[in-house]
Amino acid sequence: MEGIIELHDNIMFYILLIVVLVCWMISSAVVNFNEYNNHFSMKYLNHGMVLEIVWTIFPCLILLMIASPSFILLYLNDEVVLPAMTVKAIGYQWYWSYELSDFLNTTTNQTIEFDSYLLNDEMLELGQMRWLDVDTWLYVPTNTHIRFIITSMDVIHDFAVPSLGIKIDANPGRLNMTSVIINRNGVFYGMCSELCGVGHSMMPIKIESVNVEDFLSNIMEY
Amino acid sequence: MNNNFLKQWILSTNHKDIAVLYFIYATFAAMVGTSMSMIMRLELVHSGDTFLHNNFHLFNTMISAHAIVMIFLAVMPALIGAFGNYFMPIAIGAQDMSFPRLNNISFWMLVPGLILISSSMIIESGAGTGWTVYYPLSGILAHSSISVDLVIFGLHCTTISSLLGAINFIVTAHNFKGDSMSMMDMPLFAWSIYITAWLLLLSLPILTVGITLLLMDRNFNTSFYDVAGGGDQMLYQHLFWFFGRPEVYIMIVPAFGIVSMVLAAYSKKNVFGSVSMVYAMGSIGMLGFIVWAHHMYTTGLDTDTRSYFTSATMIIAVPTGIKIFSWLATIIGGSIRFSVSMLFALAFLVLFTLGGVTGVMLSNASVDVAFHDTYYVVAHFHYVLSLGAVFGIFTGYYYWSPIVTGLNFNKNLARIHFFLIFVGTNMTFMPMHYLGMNGMPRRISDYPDSYNAWNEISTFGAILSSLSMLQFAVVVENQLSNGERVTNDTLINPAYTFGNTIASETLEGHSNNAIEFNSPAPLAAHMFNTPVSKFVTYVN
Numbered sequence: 148m149e150g151i152i153e154l155h156d157n158i159m160f161y162i163l164l165i166v167v168l169v170c171w172m173i174s175s176a177v178v179n180f181n182e183y184n185n186h187f188s189m190k191y192l193n194h195g196m197v198l199e200i201v202w203t204i205f206p207c208l209i210l211l212m213i214a215s216p217s218f219i220l221l222y223l224n225d226e227v228v229l230p231a232m233t234v235k236a237i238g239y240q241w242y243w244s245y246e247l248s249d250f251l252n253t254t255t256n257q258t259i260e261f262d263s264y265l266l267n268d269e270m271l272e273l274g275q276m277r278w279l280d281v282d283t284w285l286y287v288p289t290n291t292h293i294r295f296i297i298t299s300m301d302v303i304h305d306f307a308v309p310s311l312g313i314k315i316d317a318n319p320g321r322l323n324m325t326s327v328i329i330n331r332n333g334v335f336y337g338m339c340s341e342l343c344g345v346g347h348s349m350m351p352i353k354i355e356s357v358n359v360e361d362f363l364s365n366i367m368e369y
Numbered sequence: 370m371n372n373n374f375l376k377q378w379i380l381s382t383n384h385k386d387i388a389v390l391y392f393i394y395a396t397f398a399a400m401v402g403t404s405m406s407m408i409m410r411l412e413l414v415h416s417g418d419t420f421l422h423n424n425f426h427l428f429n430t431m432i433s434a435h436a437i438v439m440i441f442l443a444v445m446p447a448l449i450g451a452f453g454n455y456f457m458p459i460a461i462g463a464q465d466m467s468f469p470r471l472n473n474i475s476f477w478m479l480v481p482g483l484i485l486i487s488s489s490m491i492i493e494s495g496a497g498t499g500w501t502v503y504y505p506l507s508g509i510l511a512h513s514s515i516s517v518d519l520v521i522f523g524l525h526c527t528t529i530s531s532l533l534g535a536i537n538f539i540v541t542a543h544n545f546k547g548d549s550m551s552m553m554d555m556p557l558f559a560w561s562i563y564i565t566a567w568l569l570l571l572s573l574p575i576l577t578v579g580i581t582l583l584l585m586d587r588n589f590n591t592s593f594y595d596v597a598g599g600g601d602q603m604l605y606q607h608l609f610w611f612f613g614r615p616e617v618y619i620m621i622v623p624a625f626g627i628v629s630m631v632l633a634a635y636s637k638k639n640v641f642g643s644v645s646m647v648y649a650m651g652s653i654g655m656l657g658f659i660v661w662a663h664h665m666y667t668t669g670l671d672t673d674t675r676s677y678f679t680s681a682t683m684i685i686a687v688p689t690g691i692k693i694f695s696w697l698a699t700i701i702g703g704s705i706r707f708s709v710s711m712l713f714a715l716a717f718l719v720l721f722t723l724g725g726v727t728g729v730m731l732s733n734a735s736v737d738v739a740f741h742d743t744y745y746v747v748a749h750f751h752y753v754l755s756l757g758a759v760f761g762i763f764t765g766y767y768y769w770s771p772i773v774t775g776l777n778f779n780k781n782l783a784r785i786h787f788f789l790i791f792v793g794t795n796m797t798f799m800p801m802h803y804l805g806m807n808g809m810p811r812r813i814s815d816y817p818d819s820y821n822a823w824n825e826i827s828t829f830g831a832i833l834s835s836l837s838m839l840q841f842a843v844v845v846e847n848q849l850s851n852g853e854r855v856t857n858d859t860l861i862n863p864a865y866t867f868g869n870t871i872a873s874e875t876l877e878g879h880s881n882n883a884i885e886f887n888s889p890a891p892l893a894a895h896m897f898n899t900p901v902s903k904f905v906t907y908v909n
Contacts, residue, residue, distance in 0.1 A: 320596025348813035
């Protein structure tokens with residue numbers, strides 16, 4: 148996510164440059180070349196080979212300067228380096244279901260899986276957030292390479308956690324993969340980001356990152 | 370209903386009458402679309418139960434119908450159907466369109482389109498699929514009602530309409546030009562319609578294929594898209610966006626043409642670099658066909674694919690930049706008259722630039738991870754469409770309506786309209802950038818409380834812009850019932866109509882533009898009986 152923000156700010160610099168340039172040119176044209184200040188139009192000012200070449204090359208150079216950090220980030224984001232654990236997130240109409248297949252509950256002899264439903268207004272407790280908090284949420288360990296595998300069981304959903312820089316479609320019949328490494332403890336929220344029907348706004352994602360020890364004790368409760 | 374009325378308006382083969390029908394139709398559809406956007410904005414004014422009483426499916430129906438109505442039934446008929454039909458033949462000196470009856474059919478195919486799409490909202494539960502009609506959601510399991518089928522049929526009708534229109538425009542441009550006119554001599558507006566027609570011709574069949582296969586999947590047990598049956602829903606997305614990407618250029622390129630004409634006419638200067646303007650429009654159109662998957666960055670495309678689409682998409686900024694800078698060079702050195710259409714054209718320049726630069730931001734697949742399907746995207750495409758294409762429509766209306774109706778509009782009322790729509794739309798869509806950066810997803814009917822503030826401002830802006838639609842109705846009503854008659858002297862109203870001649874060495878001194886302003890107003894139903902053979906500037 149830091150990378151995305153940095154790239155955004157980087158591009159924003161060029162965007163502001165262009166917007167200010169265009170606005171300044173328009174306002175100077177409006178101020179100086181209106182019918183009150185300029186009675187005679189320069190009607191043969193219709194060509195300028197050099198000028199046209201300049202304003203073709205100049206945007207190309209700006210685009211190159213945008214493109215190089217953009218591609219670096221794109222390819223960096225794509226690397227899934229030897230994940231230490233895998234979280235499967237499965238979209239349903241309208242809730243998320245998570246599976247932690249790396250862990251076996253020895254008493255029931257089953258892997259961990261649970262559904263995560265939105266808390267409606269009546270169930271909210273003080274301090275919880277409307278439309279974001281869920282009944283059972285996902286714990287993940289910090290400083291660990293985590294691989295998310297995302298799919299759907301009915302229509303297309305989208306697993307999005309903006310603070311973690313994740314947004315990837317949950318397609319039925321396909322597995323999508325993305326990875327994160329979270330550096331600090333915290334709670335991260337996200338919402339389904341692909342229109343999936345009536346409950347599209349009612350399937351938030353809540354991820355809490357904790358130390359590995361806390362994580363191991365927390366998943367006992369699933 | 371007497372026979373003449375029937376002949377003139379129902380069985381019409383005259384491109385001017387059909388264009389007027391198109392414009393009335395588009396205005397009507399735009400009112401329908403605006404009312405739907407108001408319902409959505411009122412629902413989103415606060416978090417919590419505000420307007421639709423938690424009927425979220427109705428909200429989804431509104432977002433789908435708003436987009437379909439605005440794109441297919443308002444903007445396209447207004448820009449291509451109305452202005453294209455009326456002024457493209459005149460601009461190239463043709464007496465009419467090539468296939469007048471085809472022209473009539475393409476208008477009347479739109480009427481069932483509007484009926485089908487608006488009834489899809491009313492019949493059974495409505496189609497809450499988004500205008501993209503993505504497959505598993507639009508499939509028979511998720512949307513079992515007939516509404517989605519109605520939407521598909523409605524899209525078929527509009528597709529047939531636009532396709533026939535496109536064929537007509539291309540044939541007209543090739544065969545009905547005045548004798549002394551070559552392709553490169555066509556005025557920029559004629560060029561923009563010609564390029565749009567090619568985009569329509571090449572992209573619409575893909576949409577038809579996509580939604581017809583969807584119809585089969587829904588009703589005839591095929592499984593083109595159904596994963597369980599061996600199909601793939603990604604095929605639908607590719608087919609849809611292969612059409613959907615050129616579609617946005619179909620909406621904006623005619624507006625480019627109109628704005629070029631108006632900027633030149635009211636700054637008393639020829640368009641700067643008009644040849645490169647033509648090439649820029651053409652390359653924007655061509656590039657539009659090879660960038661479709663930038664709508665699908667998050668669907669799990671391969672990284673190399675995403676990097677290709679990132680670079681291809683960013684390249685579009687180059688011809689767009691050429692156009693913006695050429696427009697700037699057109700008005701610089703001119704003697705600008707601030708008519709109402711010029712105000713709209715200048716606003717178009719600024720706002721289209723704003724929409725364009727956010728497009729460069731979104732073109733990066735890596736940044737798109739944060740922005741995909743958020744309100745940032747909504748802000749971006751409303752800046753280029755609602756503040757770009759729609760401003761183009763109003764530019765064209767205030768430029769041409771006096772010579773179409775023979776009646777002048779009240780300039781002060783029109784200025785109020787400009788002010789209201791400028792403030793209103795900016796107030797609506799600028800906050801959406803901030804909402805998107807904060808991660809508010811699109812198409813949600815209720816949201817966490819932290820998004821309240823910007824949403825409120827946005828809704829107030831939406832109220833202002835719907836007031837501006839009412840003000841536009843006032844302008845038109847006043848113009849038609851009370852407008853001062855345009856005489857031939859007041860007619861040469863952009864004093865200088867040399868404007869948009871494609872500069873060419875061989876045609877120095879020829880002014881092939883603005884025949885419409887050099888003919889008696891209101892324009893006669895048949896201005897000439899054969900294609901114009903010689904273009905002479907009317908000297909006042």
